[in-house]
Amino acid sequence: MDFPSPLAHGTLTARYKRFFADVTLDDGREIVAHCPNPGAMLGLNTPGLGAWVSASSDPKRKLAHTLELVEVDGGLVGINTLHPNRLVAEALAADAIPELTGYDTHRREVRYGTNSRVDFLLTHPDRPACWLEIKNCHLRRTGTLAEFPDCVAARSAKHLRELEAMVAAGDRAVALFVVQRMDCDRFAACADLDPAFARGLDQAAEAGVEVLVYACDIAVDGVRIARRLPWSR
Template sequence: MDFPQPLTRGQLIQRYKRFLADIVLEDGTEITAHCPNPGAMLGLNMPGLPVWVSRSPDPKRKLAHTLELVEVDGGLVGINTMHPNRLVAEALAHDVIPELTGYASHRREVNYGVASRVDFLLEAPDRPRCWLEIKNCHLRRTGTLAEFPDCVAARSTKHLRELEAMVAEGDRAVALFVVQRTDCDTFSACHDLDPAFARGLEAAAQVGVEVLVYACDITPSEVRIARAMTWAR
C-alpha cells in the first residue's frame, strides 16, 4: 500500500479524546490531526515521539491531517487501524499470504453471524468458503513480542465466536493479525489486558479457527505485508 502523497514528519504533543492528536511539524507549524485508532496506543502516545502524518486534499474534511506512523526505538509503527484491510486486500490480490491463495473471489464486508460483517469472504468452486477476520496489532512491551489487544476488545472476542460457528458449519475460518511494526518476530494474545480475548483465541484455535500472524515492512512512503510471524501460545 503506497501512501498517495509523501508523509510529513513531526513530533507528538498529545493524543486525546482517542481520535485527536496535536502535533508540531518540523517547520514549526502546530496542527491537530485525526488519530484513526480507537485503542489505548500503549507506548505510542507519549509526548515528544516522532510521528508521520498524511494530508488529504479534500477541502470538506474537518481535519486535513491524519496520524499514520509513530517512531519508537528507531523503528516505524503503523497506528492507522483502517490500513490492515487494505493491506490484506493487496496481499490477497498478489498471493503474498500462501495460506490464503487459490480462491477465485475475495468479497469484503459480508454479513454473517449475529449482526456481524466479516472482513473478507474467500470463495472458490472446489473448496469450502473461508471467513477471514483481520485484526490490527501494534503493541510491543517487551523484547520482540507483539501483543493484541492493547485494551479490552469485546467486539474482537465476539468475532472469534462467529468464526467458530462458521467452522461448525463446515467452512474454513481464519483470524489474521496484521502487525504494523518492524521490530517483532513473535505474537501473543495479551492475557493481562484482556484475559477474555486471550482465552477466546485459544478456544477458537482448538475448534479449528486458524490463526495467522503477518508482519509488515514500513517506510514513510509505503506499508506492505511482508512475512509470517510465530504465534507464541
C-alpha cells in the same frame, strides 16, 4: 500500500479523546490530526515521539491531516487501524499470503454472525468458503513480542465466536493479525489486558479457527505485509 502523497514529519505533542492528535511539524506549524485508532496505543502516544502525518485536500474533512506513523526505538510503527484491511486486500490480490491463495473471489464486508460483517469472504467453487477476520496489532512491551489487544476488545472476542460458528458449519475460518511494526518476531494474545480475549483465541483455535500472524515492512512512503510470525500460546 503506498501513501498517495509524501508524509510530513513532526513531533507528537498529545493524543486525546482517542481520535485527536496534536503534532508540531518540522516547519513549526502546530496541527490537530485525526488519529485513526480507537485503542489505548500503549507506548505509541507518548509526547515527544516522532510522527508522520498524511494530508488530504478534501474540503469536507474537518481535519486535513491524519496520523499515520510514529517513531519508537528507532523504528516506525503504523497506528492507522484502517490500513490492515487494505494491506490484506493487496496481499490477497498478489498471492502474498501463501495460506490464503487459491480462491477465485475476495468479497469484503459480507454479513455474518450477529450483526457483524466479516472482513473478507474468500470463495472457490471447489473449496469450502473461507471467512477471514483481520485484526490490527501494534503493541510491543517486552523484547520482540507483539501482543493483541492493547485494551479490552469485546468486539474482537465476538468475532472469534462467530468464526467458530463458521467452522462448525463446515467452512474455513481464519483470524489474521497484521503487526504494523518491524521489531517483533513472535506474537501472543495479551492475557493481562484482556483475559477473555486470550481465552477466546485459544478456544477458537481448538475449535478449528486458524490463527495467522503477519508482520509488515514499514517506510515513510508505504506499508506492506512481509513475513509470517509464530503465535506463542
